[in-house]
Amino acid sequence: MEGFNLKHSSILHILLFLLFSCFGVNSKYIAYNTSQGIVGDKINVHLVPHSHDDVGWLKTVDQYYFGGNNSIRGACVQNVLDSVIQALLDDKNRKFIYVEMAFFQRWWRQQSPALKKKVKELVNSGQLEFINGGMCMHDEATPHYIDLIDQTTMGHLFIKDAFGQTPRVGWQIDPFGHSAVQAYLLGAELGFDSLYFARIDYQDRAKRKDDKTLEVIWRGSSSLGSSSQIFTGIFPRHYDPPDGFTFEINDVSPPIQDDVLLFDYNVKERVNDFVAAALAQANGTRTNHLMWAMGTDFRYQYAVSWFRQMDKFIHYVNMDGRVNALYSTPSIYTDAKYAADEKWPVKTGDFFPYADQENAYWTGYFTSRPAFKGYVRMMSSYYLAARQLEYFVGRSGSGPNTDVLGDALALAQHHDAVSGTERQHVAADYALRISMGYAKAEEVVVSSLASLTESRLNSSHDSLSTKLQQCPLLNISYCPPSESLLSNGKSFVVIVYNPLGWKREEVVRIPVSFKEVIVQDHDGREIVSQLLPLTNFSLNTRNYHVRAYLGVSPGNTPSYWLAFSAFVPPLGFSTYIISRANKTDASVTMSAISRPEGGSNNIVEIGQGNLKLHYSAQEGKLVHYSNSRNLVRTSAEQTYSYYSGYEGFDRVNQASGAYVFRPNNTYTIKPEGQVPLTVMRGPVVDEIHQQINAWIYQVTRVYKGTEHAEVEYNIGPIPVDDKVGKEITAKISTALKTNKTFYTDSNGRDFIRRVRDYREDWDLQVNQPIAGNYYPINLGIYAKDEKMELSVLVDRAVGGASLVDGQIELMLHRRLLYDDARGVGEVLNETVCVLKDCKGLMVNGMFYIKIDPLGEGAKWRRTFGQEIYSPLLLAFAEQDENNWLSSHVPTFSAVDSSYSLPKNIAVVTLQELDSGIVLLRLAHLYETGEDKDYSVMSSVELKKLFTGKKMTKVVEMNLSGNQERAEMEKKRLVWKVEGSTAETKITRGGPIDPKKLVVELAPMEIRTFFISVNNLKMFGS
């Protein structure tokens, strides 16, 4: 039959009816009314157009920017920004927020002056608003707070400089859990009025939806309390629009078809969908304001595809009138919430750990890529020191500066960077950027130090005769200047720089090739030193990794570590001369080496000072800890275990992977066979070497002058021949009765109380008793009973827990064979290669153990913790004619010689900005009540800190330096909270007297200043 002629007559009739009865008009140009604002008595749906642009994840940041490597994932931020700007110019009612300054900066510098002008107008009119405004949307579990501040400052100052704007809102929509430091420090202290994010524990979210507590006032710091609180909005689901409202090119949500001459006209149906989604959300929200995050990862590649639909929704939904739809931003939304004059529940603590479903605790990434995490931390402190040295001699306008390292470190704070959840090639990209930044910063450091050592001669910056070298691979005993120099009979000089504000005495260790050495201080006094033979393990590790990382075979092979105590002034350096002596002259002490037999009661004791560690020679392990000064004594063990990773391919069979920690079983690692302990003893340090198994080698050190144990571990290659992924933990076990309770730091700052199998905010259903009790650790973890505190400090971000009373465990390394189905699509299986020959990655790192009488642990955790973060910086020079001291400044301090910062205050930033202004950031290191001596208001005398300089202007700024503190306080929204508002009195340092220039800091306070200094270049050329 003529199959089609009237086949669809029923549809035909409907359509004819529609065409001629309802509309009766031709389609034509429709000017959509997009100007709608808030309507008081309706449900207001704030449409917030946004694109979530990871600065690296599956692709590198640059590939994401310009659309390279699209075979991995189609994404091009250049498209986003190009097309969004155009769409905003097309309709002045449209709005957009942009978050990641690393991308925006790349884009900005490529634009024409004409377009830049237009963009500035868009920013001024509020169409384009910068939100969050750091270089990246940083992770909240694994970065150090100094890095968070630095990367945010960098973004905020860019925005301030280019647009004169200060972001008002935190927008941490994607990070996998949320830290207290984010809320108060990277929130309230920036002047943010609100913070928004999507990812919290699924149980927590369910409860909050039920009782309408998705929006809260969050007080992140118990020390700063309501003085540093922030309105916090948690999204009801994720950071994308409700189902059916996504409009990226090729998305499947039905677009509004409102041309009456086309088929599939659907205006009424789509308006109904919109209203239904709004009412559903309103049901779980206080006030009549809802936010729809209109966008998700790398969306708006063609922005019109979104704006065209939003234009239509706003037009037709408002014609319908049941709810009110408007273009908005989180700022407008925040102001609307504030205007509602509602009382909000108070939230304290943080949002860790994060689980998005049963058995899926995102606690693996606390440790993922531990070597990279260590590298980032090491470079963070190097960047801090390098900026100090750069400032001392004056920033170079043309030569190398510290910016490349700063940029690289900023990127590395991204929530798929230091978190360890990026693909391997992306991790390599971050590392490459850091290494390039390091190379630049090293130039700054050595030339600054050279300049400072030569300043007596008034030598010019350009013609420095002093050649200094550094040894970034010192951790694998690779330091060409120290290894080689003595071979030709020449002495060498070690410049030891201290980036902290207080004096330090600390043991320096460098590899040397000869045992006939003399160490002299800058007065020519020979000082005590000790030689420790390099073990075969160290030499093998060194030779392999130098080939792996530098592509060359190391030349000389050093034979010894040379250890001696260096004394260094605050923000300054000392000089030590290492010379080759005649055999008989050598004053150095060779370590006494023993390999105790494993007799049943043979106990080995190490420690030349107060701390004594006792080892069972038979078991080859620590058994007892004692301190002769404070009489702490306890049995103590320190062992290794591993979790076998759960295997699976999807969310149903959840595997352990880059994000998620899901152990299958726990195995204690016992020494294989009877490997004797190797003990080295001497006047500077005692060491115990333990080969735990074929792939764990550990050295425990007790320095004469200190009361903690330093544990250097080497873990890897983790074997996976058995097809089982493994996650390696170190456990420190004591007899302390810690009652399920322990404390972990928030980004290296406030310690937060953790209780095993318990959450403060809801009634926890336990389904992962191990993974669900893991927390991120950046500074340390401790637990206590009525008598003692057991503290463990770390040199990088790791995951940790106390799963058994008296015990603390750290997860130090992970090697896994399954992807955990959260998007990275790659197995976390790091390797290290010499040419094509690859093996599992080895990780080398440190942790530090101390047991104190109850109430005395904070001093060590805080003050020594800061020293871990900021190790002494070493530079080496050849001494030509034994005349170094006659021609160089031997010691230097930037501060008044009579002055030193109190040990509860750190200079966390001292940096000359491009403008010449000096950015000084001071941090009180202690919380309220933590320590009887140090948890007090303390002060810094700027005149002594800036000795010899004239400060013409000192302005206190907000944390990121993009506005004056006073102005920020004035603008700050004051939120009402539910329940009692009684709070322990919060103290903060007072305003600084412009004459006295003394800065007060209360516990946990960080204060930021812009200081104009007149004779800025006094130290340098």
Next chain:
Amino acid sequence: MEGFNLKHSSILHILLFLLFSCFGVNSKYIAYNTSQGIVGDKINVHLVPHSHDDVGWLKTVDQYYFGGNNSIRGACVQNVLDSVIQALLDDKNRKFIYVEMAFFQRWWRQQSPALKKKVKELVNSGQLEFINGGMCMHDEATPHYIDLIDQTTMGHLFIKDAFGQTPRVGWQIDPFGHSAVQAYLLGAELGFDSLYFARIDYQDRAKRKDDKTLEVIWRGSSSLGSSSQIFTGIFPRHYDPPDGFTFEINDVSPPIQDDVLLFDYNVKERVNDFVAAALAQANGTRTNHLMWAMGTDFRYQYAVSWFRQMDKFIHYVNMDGRVNALYSTPSIYTDAKYAADEKWPVKTGDFFPYADQENAYWTGYFTSRPAFKGYVRMMSSYYLAARQLEYFVGRSGSGPNTDVLGDALALAQHHDAVSGTERQHVAADYALRISMGYAKAEEVVVSSLASLTESRLNSSHDSLSTKLQQCPLLNISYCPPSESLLSNGKSFVVIVYNPLGWKREEVVRIPVSFKEVIVQDHDGREIVSQLLPLTNFSLNTRNYHVRAYLGVSPGNTPSYWLAFSAFVPPLGFSTYIISRANKTDASVTMSAISRPEGGSNNIVEIGQGNLKLHYSAQEGKLVHYSNSRNLVRTSAEQTYSYYSGYEGFDRVNQASGAYVFRPNNTYTIKPEGQVPLTVMRGPVVDEIHQQINAWIYQVTRVYKGTEHAEVEYNIGPIPVDDKVGKEITAKISTALKTNKTFYTDSNGRDFIRRVRDYREDWDLQVNQPIAGNYYPINLGIYAKDEKMELSVLVDRAVGGASLVDGQIELMLHRRLLYDDARGVGEVLNETVCVLKDCKGLMVNGMFYIKIDPLGEGAKWRRTFGQEIYSPLLLAFAEQDENNWLSSHVPTFSAVDSSYSLPKNIAVVTLQELDSGIVLLRLAHLYETGEDKDYSVMSSVELKKLFTGKKMTKVVEMNLSGNQERAEMEKKRLVWKVEGSTAETKITRGGPIDPKKLVVELAPMEIRTFFISVNNLKMFGS
């Protein structure tokens, strides 16, 4: 180890080198130089930005337009046009071509006046160029030439009207083979200077690349020869860019990264890629001009993603200098080719069939969706007639008009519409549009006819008292007015309209419920009529399909077909009155019915006139054909067969599917058991009914006054319970010695010689001896020997072949179970449903057989062929008081009563345009040398054609009416060809004398006129 610090030191060094040695500059805004034009002495790479936008395929045209149904395929033409226009406005050197006016029109009417103004400027400046310019990129195998002209005219007049532009270039890049009519009629006769496409036989392409004959001068018509030739460029591969140069959002081609501050800088590498691709193509191309089609299906959704990269390529490639890159269009490219003053090879014939690889002949779509193909053809002729009637009474400004049908038919010519290669829901959409258009056109037709019948009364258009009805389902015996009216004793009136320019006598058949009928002409004379009982087959088919297509059960059941001969004037109508008579009065003749026994020698003869068909009663089939007038006599068989479709899932195991015909085996369909022939004989027509098998029913008719056999077939539901797809053919076999040679028409126009297993242009490697010899048929197919011609004409597009000498086969229906892996992604398995109960689609159609003495076949093929295309149009009215003739005009002709067009000239368009101007298109129906009487220059007297009207202006236009013919001829490029330019003298009609207004037409000539007529509304209100 600190795994990352210097891991990439070698890369680092390279990068540092690059950063500081090579560039030494910061990245910044780069103003790309995109202004490059042609450079004479270089290889010029013409970058032609384009988007190939199917007006329906996987999605409907509207879904493609607004981005609906993206779950099927992400595509949104609105995005393309929005973003392209913006990109063109951003840089005046950028260019874009747009092809499909169906989309552009949709977009255009939605734009603001301000934007429309800008777009006009883009068009005027040549940045945006309309290419091809029809409503769609039509198929070339299955549409009728009149439909091709109409859809192109519609697009071209839109462009002319909105922009004042005339497209210069044919751009048939995607159709699956290319017709001669495309080259000369829809090419040269439009004024196109060139034609470009991608798809030709893979063997042909290989040869053309080898001998640099991808660009040719194509002479599509042997009658019009060089007067209608066109420069034709075949792409070396497909209509997309070379590999690695596709830049849609998310495409994986590496974008140029030229920001020195980002990683992955690749300018040199990408320039090298570009140059290499250009040189490779230059190797197979004459002159130093190459075209790159920069785009493909539905690309440029975000146009900047392409233009940004092309900007950079033009900038950097031209800086490099080895080749020259420029923004271009096919027009610019064509002019460059022309300017090269080269001689080009001549191509004749066409490019059918198309195979894209071994065993993949795209000859299945010649028949795919045969019911839809029939519907399109039926509506094509209806549209032609309806426009005539609309013109006669004057186009309505507000009421219904023929435009909706015109639009729907234009879409249906798309190369994934009437071709049958669209998805099922899309086919339904096309059909729905046509049925809506039909509904409108029917209103025009019945009101025009009513107006014309009432014109004697000077009744106004608005108050027509005459109610006419039509019967679009007449083919399934469904015609409520004729079936029911006699039941109440009332007579009814049949208005018989003839859309052709010559008088016709033709048998009309209508279903009636009573056998007591009288048929009278408008003079009241009773005329000969015949009743043929409706068979059970017809009744079952009728009842099922009325329910399926109208959703209602038919009421009355008619019992008979009433047949009588109607005489109708040119472009006019006659009136017949059907009355119920007393039993005794009934002058109608009841057919004599017999069911001959199958005795061994029982031969049944039918035919009341010259033609006699002889059937073997035993075998139940045709055995002999004879014509007593011209003494043609031959044994003849007519049988059915089927091919089993090849099964497969990919291009390696190529299946038979919507596009590709790949038979596995051939099976002859023999009558099941001994089904006797049913013979009906009478004074008007003899019929033989054959139930070939359970799903093929055939009626063969021989009308008294004609000398051909009319075969009505009903095929389906094709059974597929055996899991075998089937493709059904009818075969007509004779004793003619046709020597492998046969002739098939080109879009219903020129016949092209085909030789089995042979191609004129290359040495054919035969791998599909059946599918590779199939050709598209729209008018007919014939073969001849030294004495006779066997001709078969068709009522719709089908595939056909002559695989055995003396035999012609037509593929009439296809039902397949595998997708053929060419993109449609759906199985060609059409069904018809009553509610949810579906069965395989039945197809009802006609073909016509005639055998003539050699040299005499063309008359029938051409003149009767035109009558097949334009059947008589019937309208029915109730006769109230037996006073119809007294109150109505009984007969009408638009032409002078003494005048009639010669039988070699058809009015292919007679239409009042929106402007009021009349568009007249006259076509000579014969080729040079085809017929001794009709293959001659003929003429039309416009004054007699437009009798009673004053023509104030007659302007000859090009084929699509967008420019004056003279102007077109003046602009036309004159190409040089290789070899002898000797050619049989080409004749064309001369210019018309403005006084005489006589139009001459030479063989195959089509001439188009715009005529201003003064008393346009004389017939109507």
